[in-house]
Amino acid sequence: MLETGAIWGLTGTAVTSLMFVCAMYSQYVPQNLRLYVGKYAHKMFGWMSFYVHIKFTEYTEEGLKRSENYDAIRNYLSTNSAARAKRLKADESKNSKSLVLSMDDHEEVEDVFEGVKVTWHSNMKVSQSQNNYFSRNTSDERRFFTLTFHKRHREMITTTYVAHVLREGKGIGLSNRERKLYTNNSSKEWYPWSSGKWSNVPFHHPATFNTLAMDPGKKEAIKKDLIKFSKGKDYYNKVGKPWKRGYLLFGPPGTGKSTMISAIANFLEYDVYDLELTTVKDNSELKKLLLDTKGKSIIVIEDIDCSLELTGQRKTKKEEDDEDDDEDKKKDVEKKEKKEDEKQSKVTLSGLLNSIDGLWSACSDEKIIIFTTNYVDKLDPALIRRGRMDNHIEMSYCRFEAFKVLAKNYLEIDSHDLYGEIERKLGETDMSPADVAETLMPKSDEEDADICIKRLVKTLEEEKEKAKKLAEEEEKKKAEKEEKRKKKKADEEEKKKKKTEEEEKEKEKEKKVKDAGENGDVSKENGDA
Protein backbone atom coordinates (compact mmCIF):
# COMPACT_ATOMS: atom_id res chain seq x y z
CA MET A 1 0.00 0.00 0.00
CA LEU A 2 1.39 3.35 -1.03
CA GLU A 3 1.68 6.12 1.49
CA THR A 4 0.12 9.53 0.90
CA GLY A 5 3.51 11.13 0.38
CA ALA A 6 4.39 8.57 -2.31
CA ILE A 7 1.04 9.18 -4.13
CA TRP A 8 1.70 12.93 -4.20
CA GLY A 9 5.19 12.27 -5.46
CA LEU A 10 3.94 10.05 -8.31
CA THR A 11 1.21 12.53 -9.27
CA GLY A 12 3.72 15.36 -9.33
CA THR A 13 6.00 13.36 -11.61
CA ALA A 14 3.12 12.48 -13.94
CA VAL A 15 1.97 16.10 -14.20
CA THR A 16 5.52 17.33 -14.83
CA SER A 17 6.00 14.69 -17.55
CA LEU A 18 2.68 15.64 -19.17
CA MET A 19 3.62 19.31 -19.17
CA PHE A 20 6.99 18.43 -20.66
CA VAL A 21 5.37 16.39 -23.46
CA CYS A 22 2.89 19.22 -24.19
CA ALA A 23 5.70 21.79 -24.31
CA MET A 24 7.75 19.54 -26.65
CA TYR A 25 4.67 18.92 -28.81
CA SER A 26 3.92 22.63 -29.28
CA GLN A 27 7.63 23.46 -29.68
CA TYR A 28 8.71 20.84 -32.22
CA VAL A 29 5.60 19.65 -34.05
CA PRO A 30 4.86 22.06 -36.97
CA GLN A 31 1.67 24.11 -36.65
CA ASN A 32 0.06 22.60 -39.77
CA LEU A 33 0.50 19.11 -38.39
CA ARG A 34 -0.85 20.16 -35.01
CA LEU A 35 -3.97 21.57 -36.66
CA TYR A 36 -4.39 18.32 -38.60
CA VAL A 37 -4.05 16.19 -35.47
CA GLY A 38 -6.38 18.50 -33.53
CA LYS A 39 -9.04 18.27 -36.24
CA TYR A 40 -9.09 14.46 -36.32
CA ALA A 41 -8.90 14.13 -32.56
CA HIS A 42 -11.96 16.39 -32.35
CA LYS A 43 -13.79 14.28 -34.95
CA MET A 44 -12.97 11.08 -33.11
CA PHE A 45 -14.27 12.44 -29.82
CA GLY A 46 -17.42 13.56 -31.66
CA TRP A 47 -18.05 9.98 -32.92
CA MET A 48 -17.46 8.52 -29.52
CA SER A 49 -19.47 11.11 -27.54
CA PHE A 50 -23.18 10.78 -26.81
CA TYR A 51 -23.57 14.53 -26.54
CA VAL A 52 -24.31 17.26 -29.07
CA HIS A 53 -22.97 20.80 -28.64
CA ILE A 54 -24.39 23.97 -30.21
CA LYS A 55 -22.40 27.18 -30.08
CA PHE A 56 -24.07 30.64 -29.97
CA THR A 57 -21.56 33.46 -30.44
CA GLU A 58 -21.87 37.01 -29.08
CA TYR A 59 -21.14 38.62 -32.44
CA THR A 60 -22.37 37.63 -35.89
CA GLU A 61 -20.12 36.06 -38.51
CA GLU A 62 -18.81 39.42 -39.71
CA GLY A 63 -17.92 40.22 -36.11
CA LEU A 64 -19.49 43.67 -36.28
CA LYS A 65 -23.05 43.18 -35.21
CA ARG A 66 -24.10 41.88 -31.82
CA SER A 67 -26.09 38.71 -32.16
CA GLU A 68 -29.72 39.09 -31.13
CA ASN A 69 -29.87 35.36 -30.37
CA TYR A 70 -26.94 35.61 -27.94
CA ASP A 71 -28.69 38.42 -26.06
CA ALA A 72 -31.96 36.49 -26.03
CA ILE A 73 -30.21 33.41 -24.57
CA ARG A 74 -28.44 35.56 -21.98
CA ASN A 75 -31.79 37.06 -20.93
CA TYR A 76 -33.40 33.63 -20.79
CA LEU A 77 -30.62 32.17 -18.71
CA SER A 78 -30.41 35.17 -16.41
CA THR A 79 -34.10 34.75 -15.55
CA ASN A 80 -34.47 30.99 -15.63
CA SER A 81 -31.19 29.44 -14.66
CA ALA A 82 -28.64 32.04 -13.61
CA ALA A 83 -29.92 31.96 -10.03
CA ARG A 84 -28.44 28.47 -9.87
CA ALA A 85 -25.01 29.58 -11.13
CA LYS A 86 -22.36 30.13 -8.49
CA ARG A 87 -20.69 33.10 -10.13
CA LEU A 88 -22.79 35.83 -11.71
CA LYS A 89 -21.92 38.87 -13.78
CA ALA A 90 -23.82 42.18 -13.44
CA ASP A 91 -24.27 43.85 -16.82
CA GLU A 92 -25.36 47.47 -16.87
CA SER A 93 -26.50 47.38 -20.45
CA LYS A 94 -27.07 50.68 -22.27
CA ASN A 95 -30.49 49.59 -23.42
CA SER A 96 -31.66 47.99 -20.24
CA LYS A 97 -33.55 49.76 -17.49
CA SER A 98 -32.18 47.53 -14.74
CA LEU A 99 -29.12 45.43 -13.97
CA VAL A 100 -28.98 42.13 -15.88
CA LEU A 101 -27.48 39.32 -13.82
CA SER A 102 -26.05 36.68 -16.09
CA MET A 103 -23.67 33.74 -15.70
CA ASP A 104 -20.04 34.70 -15.41
CA ASP A 105 -17.53 33.38 -17.96
CA HIS A 106 -16.77 29.66 -17.72
CA GLU A 107 -19.88 28.98 -15.64
CA GLU A 108 -22.36 26.20 -16.30
CA VAL A 109 -26.05 25.79 -15.52
CA GLU A 110 -28.62 23.13 -16.20
CA ASP A 111 -32.09 23.59 -17.61
CA VAL A 112 -34.92 21.10 -17.91
CA PHE A 113 -37.41 21.25 -20.78
CA GLU A 114 -40.20 18.70 -21.23
CA GLY A 115 -38.32 16.36 -18.92
CA VAL A 116 -35.05 16.61 -20.88
CA LYS A 117 -31.95 17.92 -19.16
CA VAL A 118 -29.65 20.30 -21.08
CA THR A 119 -26.54 22.18 -20.01
CA TRP A 120 -25.52 25.72 -20.89
CA HIS A 121 -21.86 26.78 -20.65
CA SER A 122 -20.77 30.37 -20.90
CA ASN A 123 -17.36 30.58 -22.54
CA MET A 124 -14.86 33.31 -23.29
CA LYS A 125 -11.95 33.05 -25.69
CA VAL A 126 -9.21 35.64 -26.00
CA SER A 127 -7.77 35.96 -29.47
CA GLN A 128 -4.86 38.12 -30.53
CA SER A 129 -5.55 40.35 -33.48
CA GLN A 130 -3.35 42.77 -35.37
CA ASN A 131 -4.49 46.36 -35.21
CA ASN A 132 -3.34 47.75 -38.54
CA TYR A 133 -3.70 51.38 -37.65
CA PHE A 134 -1.29 51.30 -34.73
CA SER A 135 0.61 48.21 -35.97
CA ARG A 136 0.34 46.42 -32.67
CA ASN A 137 -1.37 43.38 -31.30
CA THR A 138 -4.59 43.79 -29.38
CA SER A 139 -6.46 41.11 -27.49
CA ASP A 140 -10.05 40.49 -28.38
CA GLU A 141 -12.51 38.80 -26.01
CA ARG A 142 -15.05 36.62 -27.77
CA ARG A 143 -17.89 35.16 -25.75
CA PHE A 144 -20.21 32.33 -26.64
CA PHE A 145 -22.72 29.99 -25.07
CA THR A 146 -22.58 26.27 -25.65
CA LEU A 147 -25.71 24.19 -25.35
CA THR A 148 -25.02 20.51 -24.58
CA PHE A 149 -27.59 17.71 -24.65
CA HIS A 150 -27.86 13.98 -25.33
CA LYS A 151 -28.01 13.14 -29.01
CA ARG A 152 -31.25 11.18 -28.70
CA HIS A 153 -33.07 14.51 -28.04
CA ARG A 154 -31.52 16.22 -31.02
CA GLU A 155 -34.77 16.76 -32.93
CA MET A 156 -36.74 18.21 -30.02
CA ILE A 157 -33.93 20.43 -28.70
CA THR A 158 -32.88 21.93 -32.05
CA THR A 159 -36.42 22.80 -33.01
CA THR A 160 -38.75 23.24 -30.05
CA TYR A 161 -36.36 24.04 -27.18
CA VAL A 162 -34.11 26.52 -29.01
CA ALA A 163 -37.16 28.34 -30.43
CA HIS A 164 -38.65 28.44 -26.92
CA VAL A 165 -35.45 29.90 -25.43
CA LEU A 166 -35.15 32.57 -28.14
CA ARG A 167 -38.82 33.57 -27.91
CA GLU A 168 -38.76 33.78 -24.11
CA GLY A 169 -35.43 35.61 -24.11
CA LYS A 170 -36.60 38.20 -26.63
CA GLY A 171 -39.74 38.78 -24.59
CA ILE A 172 -37.68 39.28 -21.41
CA GLY A 173 -35.36 41.66 -23.32
CA LEU A 174 -38.32 43.72 -24.50
CA SER A 175 -39.87 44.09 -21.08
CA ASN A 176 -36.47 44.84 -19.55
CA ARG A 177 -35.33 47.34 -22.16
CA GLU A 178 -35.18 51.06 -21.48
CA ARG A 179 -37.82 52.74 -23.58
CA LYS A 180 -36.79 55.59 -25.89
CA LEU A 181 -38.22 58.83 -27.16
CA TYR A 182 -36.97 59.44 -30.69
CA THR A 183 -36.95 62.71 -32.64
CA ASN A 184 -36.10 62.97 -36.32
CA ASN A 185 -32.88 64.66 -37.45
CA SER A 186 -32.60 66.88 -40.47
CA SER A 187 -31.27 64.92 -43.47
CA LYS A 188 -27.99 66.89 -43.26
CA GLU A 189 -27.18 64.83 -40.13
CA TRP A 190 -27.99 61.39 -41.57
CA TYR A 191 -24.51 59.90 -41.25
CA PRO A 192 -23.90 56.41 -39.94
CA TRP A 193 -21.26 57.68 -37.50
CA SER A 194 -23.60 60.28 -36.00
CA SER A 195 -26.98 59.53 -34.51
CA GLY A 196 -28.50 58.71 -37.94
CA LYS A 197 -32.05 59.54 -38.92
CA TRP A 198 -33.39 59.57 -35.35
CA SER A 199 -31.89 60.87 -32.08
CA ASN A 200 -33.12 59.35 -28.86
CA VAL A 201 -33.30 59.96 -25.14
CA PRO A 202 -34.67 57.63 -22.45
CA PHE A 203 -38.44 57.90 -22.20
CA HIS A 204 -39.51 58.59 -18.63
CA HIS A 205 -42.93 60.25 -18.74
CA PRO A 206 -44.91 59.51 -15.57
CA ALA A 207 -48.39 59.76 -17.17
CA THR A 208 -50.57 56.65 -16.91
CA PHE A 209 -54.21 55.89 -17.58
CA ASN A 210 -54.79 56.16 -13.82
CA THR A 211 -53.60 59.76 -13.75
CA LEU A 212 -55.35 60.70 -17.01
CA ALA A 213 -58.46 62.77 -16.39
CA MET A 214 -61.25 61.78 -18.73
CA ASP A 215 -64.57 59.97 -18.83
CA PRO A 216 -63.96 56.54 -17.19
CA GLY A 217 -66.07 54.70 -19.76
CA LYS A 218 -64.10 56.20 -22.63
CA LYS A 219 -60.84 55.43 -20.86
CA GLU A 220 -61.76 51.76 -20.39
CA ALA A 221 -62.78 51.47 -24.04
CA ILE A 222 -59.39 52.85 -25.16
CA LYS A 223 -57.52 50.47 -22.85
CA LYS A 224 -59.49 47.48 -24.18
CA ASP A 225 -58.82 48.57 -27.75
CA LEU A 226 -55.08 48.81 -27.02
CA ILE A 227 -54.94 45.41 -25.33
CA LYS A 228 -56.81 43.82 -28.24
CA PHE A 229 -54.37 45.41 -30.66
CA SER A 230 -51.20 44.40 -28.80
CA LYS A 231 -52.35 40.78 -28.57
CA GLY A 232 -53.69 40.70 -32.10
CA LYS A 233 -50.70 39.43 -34.09
CA ASP A 234 -52.39 36.20 -35.18
CA TYR A 235 -55.72 37.90 -35.77
CA TYR A 236 -54.19 40.56 -38.05
CA ASN A 237 -52.33 37.80 -39.90
CA LYS A 238 -55.52 35.80 -40.31
CA VAL A 239 -57.52 38.67 -41.78
CA GLY A 240 -54.61 39.78 -43.97
CA LYS A 241 -54.28 43.21 -42.41
CA PRO A 242 -50.95 44.80 -41.47
CA TRP A 243 -50.47 44.88 -37.69
CA LYS A 244 -50.99 48.58 -37.14
CA ARG A 245 -53.53 50.95 -35.70
CA GLY A 246 -54.11 54.65 -36.22
CA TYR A 247 -55.41 57.01 -33.56
CA LEU A 248 -56.61 60.56 -34.05
CA LEU A 249 -56.64 62.65 -30.86
CA PHE A 250 -58.49 65.91 -31.20
CA GLY A 251 -59.64 68.60 -28.83
CA PRO A 252 -58.87 72.09 -27.56
CA PRO A 253 -55.41 72.97 -26.15
CA GLY A 254 -54.60 71.57 -22.70
CA THR A 255 -57.13 68.74 -22.78
CA GLY A 256 -54.48 66.00 -22.49
CA LYS A 257 -53.69 64.85 -26.03
CA SER A 258 -49.93 64.69 -25.46
CA THR A 259 -50.49 63.25 -21.99
CA MET A 260 -52.65 60.51 -23.53
CA ILE A 261 -49.80 59.55 -25.90
CA SER A 262 -47.43 59.10 -22.95
CA ALA A 263 -50.07 57.10 -21.08
CA ILE A 264 -50.50 54.79 -24.11
CA ALA A 265 -46.72 54.38 -24.44
CA ASN A 266 -46.43 53.48 -20.75
CA PHE A 267 -49.44 51.18 -20.90
CA LEU A 268 -48.12 49.15 -23.84
CA GLU A 269 -44.41 49.67 -23.03
CA TYR A 270 -43.73 51.04 -26.50
CA ASP A 271 -41.08 53.47 -27.75
CA VAL A 272 -42.23 56.85 -29.05
CA TYR A 273 -41.15 58.39 -32.36
CA ASP A 274 -42.03 62.09 -32.32
CA LEU A 275 -42.05 63.00 -36.01
CA GLU A 276 -41.55 66.72 -36.66
CA LEU A 277 -42.87 67.11 -40.21
CA THR A 278 -41.59 70.64 -40.71
CA THR A 279 -37.98 69.43 -40.65
CA VAL A 280 -38.67 66.71 -43.24
CA LYS A 281 -37.52 67.94 -46.63
CA ASP A 282 -39.76 65.95 -48.94
CA ASN A 283 -41.93 62.86 -49.37
CA SER A 284 -39.06 60.45 -50.04
CA GLU A 285 -37.27 61.62 -46.88
CA LEU A 286 -40.47 60.99 -44.94
CA LYS A 287 -40.70 57.45 -46.28
CA LYS A 288 -37.10 56.71 -45.30
CA LEU A 289 -37.71 58.04 -41.80
CA LEU A 290 -40.80 55.92 -41.31
CA LEU A 291 -39.10 52.79 -42.62
CA ASP A 292 -36.31 53.34 -40.10
CA THR A 293 -38.65 52.89 -37.12
CA LYS A 294 -38.73 49.74 -35.00
CA GLY A 295 -41.70 47.64 -33.92
CA LYS A 296 -43.50 48.07 -30.60
CA SER A 297 -43.55 51.79 -31.10
CA ILE A 298 -45.86 54.78 -31.44
CA ILE A 299 -45.25 57.24 -34.26
CA VAL A 300 -46.62 60.63 -33.32
CA ILE A 301 -47.35 63.61 -35.54
CA GLU A 302 -48.50 66.43 -33.26
CA ASP A 303 -50.66 69.31 -34.50
CA ILE A 304 -51.02 67.79 -37.93
CA ASP A 305 -53.07 70.78 -39.15
CA CYS A 306 -50.13 73.11 -38.45
CA SER A 307 -47.41 70.82 -39.83
CA LEU A 308 -48.71 70.75 -43.36
CA GLU A 309 -50.97 72.71 -45.66
CA LEU A 310 -53.36 69.80 -45.56
CA THR A 311 -56.64 71.44 -46.27
CA GLY A 312 -58.36 73.74 -48.67
CA GLN A 313 -60.74 74.82 -45.95
CA ARG A 314 -58.15 76.82 -44.08
CA LYS A 315 -57.61 79.07 -47.12
CA THR A 316 -61.33 79.59 -47.47
CA LYS A 317 -61.50 80.79 -43.89
CA LYS A 318 -58.65 83.21 -44.46
CA GLU A 319 -60.27 84.47 -47.61
CA GLU A 320 -63.47 85.08 -45.66
CA ASP A 321 -61.63 87.07 -43.04
CA ASP A 322 -59.78 89.05 -45.62
CA GLU A 323 -62.99 90.02 -47.38
CA ASP A 324 -63.28 93.32 -45.53
CA ASP A 325 -59.64 94.30 -45.82
CA ASP A 326 -58.47 96.62 -48.52
CA GLU A 327 -56.46 95.49 -51.55
CA ASP A 328 -52.99 96.54 -50.29
CA LYS A 329 -53.41 94.61 -47.06
CA LYS A 330 -54.52 91.54 -49.04
CA LYS A 331 -51.43 91.69 -51.23
CA ASP A 332 -49.18 91.92 -48.16
CA VAL A 333 -50.77 88.82 -46.60
CA GLU A 334 -50.44 86.87 -49.85
CA LYS A 335 -46.74 87.77 -50.10
CA LYS A 336 -46.11 86.69 -46.51
CA GLU A 337 -47.93 83.39 -47.05
CA LYS A 338 -45.93 82.67 -50.20
CA LYS A 339 -42.66 83.24 -48.33
CA GLU A 340 -43.74 80.95 -45.49
CA ASP A 341 -44.77 78.24 -47.95
CA GLU A 342 -41.30 78.37 -49.53
CA LYS A 343 -39.68 77.94 -46.13
CA GLN A 344 -41.95 75.01 -45.19
CA SER A 345 -41.23 71.38 -45.98
CA LYS A 346 -42.27 69.95 -49.31
CA VAL A 347 -44.13 67.03 -47.72
CA THR A 348 -47.58 66.83 -49.24
CA LEU A 349 -50.78 65.25 -48.07
CA SER A 350 -50.61 62.53 -50.71
CA GLY A 351 -46.95 61.92 -49.78
CA LEU A 352 -47.95 61.48 -46.15
CA LEU A 353 -50.81 59.13 -47.04
CA ASN A 354 -48.58 57.04 -49.30
CA SER A 355 -45.87 56.84 -46.66
CA ILE A 356 -48.30 55.67 -44.02
CA ASP A 357 -49.88 53.03 -46.26
CA GLY A 358 -46.56 51.98 -47.81
CA LEU A 359 -44.89 51.72 -44.44
CA TRP A 360 -47.56 49.50 -42.97
CA SER A 361 -47.76 47.21 -45.93
CA ALA A 362 -43.95 46.91 -46.13
CA CYS A 363 -43.29 46.02 -42.51
CA SER A 364 -46.13 44.64 -40.49
CA ASP A 365 -44.56 45.26 -37.10
CA GLU A 366 -46.55 46.22 -34.05
CA LYS A 367 -46.93 49.97 -34.59
CA ILE A 368 -49.41 52.66 -33.66
CA ILE A 369 -49.57 56.00 -35.44
CA ILE A 370 -51.14 58.94 -33.64
CA PHE A 371 -52.11 62.32 -35.08
CA THR A 372 -53.14 65.16 -32.80
CA THR A 373 -55.00 68.29 -33.76
CA ASN A 374 -56.90 71.15 -32.19
CA TYR A 375 -59.15 71.52 -35.24
CA VAL A 376 -60.48 68.22 -36.51
CA ASP A 377 -62.85 69.91 -39.02
CA LYS A 378 -59.87 71.35 -40.86
CA LEU A 379 -58.39 67.95 -41.72
CA ASP A 380 -58.81 66.35 -45.10
CA PRO A 381 -61.21 63.37 -44.85
CA ALA A 382 -58.68 61.21 -46.74
CA LEU A 383 -56.21 61.62 -43.89
CA ILE A 384 -58.53 60.51 -41.12
CA ARG A 385 -60.66 57.88 -42.83
CA ARG A 386 -61.04 54.53 -41.01
CA GLY A 387 -58.23 52.18 -41.94
CA ARG A 388 -55.76 55.02 -41.62
CA MET A 389 -57.00 56.56 -38.39
CA ASP A 390 -59.07 53.72 -36.95
CA ASN A 391 -59.96 55.31 -33.64
CA HIS A 392 -61.02 58.95 -33.29
CA ILE A 393 -60.75 60.13 -29.69
CA GLU A 394 -62.10 63.46 -28.56
CA MET A 395 -60.31 65.02 -25.62
CA SER A 396 -62.81 67.45 -24.17
CA TYR A 397 -62.99 70.21 -21.58
CA CYS A 398 -62.89 69.14 -17.97
CA ARG A 399 -66.17 67.71 -16.71
CA PHE A 400 -66.96 66.33 -13.27
CA GLU A 401 -65.68 62.76 -13.85
CA ALA A 402 -62.35 64.08 -15.12
CA PHE A 403 -62.19 66.57 -12.24
CA LYS A 404 -62.53 63.73 -9.70
CA VAL A 405 -59.43 62.05 -11.17
CA LEU A 406 -57.48 65.33 -10.99
CA ALA A 407 -58.59 65.98 -7.39
CA LYS A 408 -57.46 62.47 -6.44
CA ASN A 409 -54.10 62.96 -8.21
CA TYR A 410 -53.33 66.44 -6.97
CA LEU A 411 -55.04 66.60 -3.56
CA GLU A 412 -55.53 62.93 -2.68
CA ILE A 413 -59.24 63.44 -1.87
CA ASP A 414 -62.33 61.56 -3.02
CA SER A 415 -65.01 63.98 -1.84
CA HIS A 416 -65.64 67.49 -0.52
CA ASP A 417 -68.67 69.59 0.45
CA LEU A 418 -68.17 71.74 -2.64
CA TYR A 419 -68.21 68.80 -5.09
CA GLY A 420 -71.89 69.43 -5.96
CA GLU A 421 -71.23 73.09 -6.77
CA ILE A 422 -68.13 72.17 -8.78
CA GLU A 423 -70.10 69.61 -10.80
CA ARG A 424 -72.70 72.25 -11.71
CA LYS A 425 -70.12 74.90 -12.52
CA LEU A 426 -67.98 72.55 -14.66
CA GLY A 427 -71.09 71.80 -16.71
CA GLU A 428 -71.55 75.51 -17.41
CA THR A 429 -67.91 76.47 -18.05
CA ASP A 430 -65.41 75.21 -20.60
CA MET A 431 -62.17 74.89 -18.64
CA SER A 432 -59.38 72.61 -19.86
CA PRO A 433 -58.03 69.84 -17.58
CA ALA A 434 -54.65 71.62 -17.77
CA ASP A 435 -56.19 74.77 -16.21
CA VAL A 436 -58.13 72.81 -13.60
CA ALA A 437 -54.98 70.86 -12.67
CA GLU A 438 -52.98 74.07 -12.32
CA THR A 439 -55.67 75.61 -10.07
CA LEU A 440 -55.87 72.49 -7.92
CA MET A 441 -52.13 72.20 -7.37
CA PRO A 442 -51.08 73.45 -3.89
CA LYS A 443 -48.74 76.40 -4.30
CA SER A 444 -47.13 76.13 -0.84
CA ASP A 445 -46.96 73.76 2.14
CA GLU A 446 -49.59 75.85 3.91
CA GLU A 447 -52.21 75.21 1.24
CA ASP A 448 -54.43 72.21 1.95
CA ALA A 449 -57.12 70.51 -0.16
CA ASP A 450 -59.84 72.82 1.20
CA ILE A 451 -58.02 75.98 0.05
CA CYS A 452 -57.34 74.51 -3.39
CA ILE A 453 -60.95 73.37 -3.89
CA LYS A 454 -62.24 76.82 -2.89
CA ARG A 455 -59.77 78.41 -5.30
CA LEU A 456 -61.17 76.22 -8.07
CA VAL A 457 -64.75 77.30 -7.30
CA LYS A 458 -63.64 80.96 -7.46
CA THR A 459 -61.73 80.40 -10.70
CA LEU A 460 -64.74 78.65 -12.23
CA GLU A 461 -66.92 81.66 -11.38
CA GLU A 462 -64.35 84.02 -12.91
CA GLU A 463 -64.10 81.84 -16.00
CA LYS A 464 -67.87 81.84 -16.37
CA GLU A 465 -67.93 85.64 -16.13
CA LYS A 466 -65.08 85.89 -18.63
CA ALA A 467 -66.83 83.55 -21.04
CA LYS A 468 -70.03 85.59 -20.73
CA LYS A 469 -68.19 88.82 -21.49
CA LEU A 470 -66.36 87.20 -24.36
CA ALA A 471 -69.62 85.91 -25.82
CA GLU A 472 -71.15 89.40 -25.55
CA GLU A 473 -68.13 90.94 -27.25
CA GLU A 474 -68.29 88.30 -29.96
CA GLU A 475 -71.97 89.02 -30.44
CA LYS A 476 -71.25 92.75 -30.63
CA LYS A 477 -68.45 92.20 -33.12
CA LYS A 478 -70.68 89.95 -35.18
CA ALA A 479 -73.43 92.56 -35.19
CA GLU A 480 -70.94 95.27 -36.19
CA LYS A 481 -69.62 93.08 -38.94
CA GLU A 482 -73.13 92.36 -40.14
CA GLU A 483 -73.91 96.09 -40.03
CA LYS A 484 -70.75 96.82 -41.98
CA ARG A 485 -71.62 94.14 -44.51
CA LYS A 486 -75.17 95.50 -44.92
CA LYS A 487 -73.86 99.07 -45.31
CA LYS A 488 -71.34 97.89 -47.86
CA LYS A 489 -74.06 96.07 -49.76
CA ALA A 490 -76.36 99.12 -49.61
CA ASP A 491 -73.51 101.38 -50.81
CA GLU A 492 -72.77 99.00 -53.64
CA GLU A 493 -76.43 98.88 -54.62
CA GLU A 494 -76.65 102.67 -54.44
CA LYS A 495 -73.55 102.91 -56.61
CA LYS A 496 -74.99 100.39 -59.04
CA LYS A 497 -78.29 102.29 -59.16
CA LYS A 498 -76.50 105.55 -59.78
CA LYS A 499 -74.41 103.99 -62.49
CA THR A 500 -77.49 102.53 -64.19
CA GLU A 501 -79.23 105.91 -64.01
CA GLU A 502 -76.20 107.63 -65.47
CA GLU A 503 -75.97 105.04 -68.20
CA GLU A 504 -79.64 105.50 -69.01
CA LYS A 505 -79.22 109.27 -69.10
CA GLU A 506 -76.21 108.85 -71.37
CA LYS A 507 -78.21 106.59 -73.64
CA GLU A 508 -81.06 109.10 -73.79
CA LYS A 509 -78.67 111.86 -74.59
CA GLU A 510 -77.10 109.82 -77.36
CA LYS A 511 -80.55 108.99 -78.73
CA LYS A 512 -81.52 112.65 -78.74
CA VAL A 513 -78.35 113.59 -80.57
CA LYS A 514 -78.96 110.82 -83.03
CA ASP A 515 -82.59 111.83 -83.53
CA ALA A 516 -81.56 115.44 -83.93
CA GLY A 517 -78.97 114.39 -86.51
CA GLU A 518 -81.49 112.35 -88.45
CA ASN A 519 -84.06 115.21 -88.41
CA GLY A 520 -81.37 117.61 -89.63
CA ASP A 521 -80.53 115.26 -92.50
CA VAL A 522 -84.17 114.91 -93.47
CA SER A 523 -84.80 118.70 -93.52
CA LYS A 524 -81.57 119.13 -95.49
CA GLU A 525 -82.72 116.53 -98.01
CA ASN A 526 -86.13 118.25 -98.21
CA GLY A 527 -84.43 121.64 -98.74
CA ASP A 528 -82.26 120.21 -101.51
CA ALA A 529 -85.30 118.82 -103.15
Ligand SMILES: Nc1ncnc2c1ncn2[C@@H]1O[C@H](COP(=O)(O)OP(=O)(O)OP(=O)(O)O)[C@@H](O)[C@H]1O
Ligand atom coordinates in the same frame (compact mmCIF):
# COMPACT_ATOMS: atom_id res chain seq x y z
N1 LIG B 1 -56.84 64.86 -19.34
C1 LIG B 1 -55.81 65.19 -18.56
N2 LIG B 1 -55.49 64.42 -17.51
C2 LIG B 1 -54.46 64.73 -16.71
N3 LIG B 1 -53.69 65.81 -16.86
C3 LIG B 1 -53.97 66.62 -17.88
C4 LIG B 1 -55.04 66.35 -18.78
N4 LIG B 1 -55.07 67.32 -19.71
C5 LIG B 1 -54.09 68.16 -19.42
N5 LIG B 1 -53.42 67.75 -18.32
C6 LIG B 1 -52.29 68.45 -17.71
O1 LIG B 1 -52.04 69.61 -18.49
C7 LIG B 1 -50.77 69.60 -19.10
C8 LIG B 1 -50.92 69.92 -20.59
O2 LIG B 1 -51.62 68.88 -21.23
P1 LIG B 1 -51.25 68.31 -22.68
O3 LIG B 1 -49.92 68.81 -23.11
O4 LIG B 1 -51.45 66.85 -22.66
O5 LIG B 1 -52.38 69.01 -23.54
P2 LIG B 1 -52.60 68.96 -25.10
O6 LIG B 1 -54.02 68.55 -25.33
O7 LIG B 1 -51.55 68.13 -25.74
O8 LIG B 1 -52.45 70.48 -25.49
P3 LIG B 1 -52.00 71.11 -26.91
O9 LIG B 1 -53.18 70.98 -27.83
O10 LIG B 1 -51.72 72.53 -26.58
O11 LIG B 1 -50.80 70.36 -27.36
C9 LIG B 1 -50.21 68.22 -18.88
O12 LIG B 1 -48.87 68.28 -18.51
C10 LIG B 1 -51.02 67.64 -17.76
O13 LIG B 1 -50.36 67.86 -16.54
Ligand SMILES: [Mg+2]
Ligand atom coordinates in the same frame (compact mmCIF):
# COMPACT_ATOMS: atom_id res chain seq x y z
MG1 LIG C 1 -49.96 68.56 -27.05
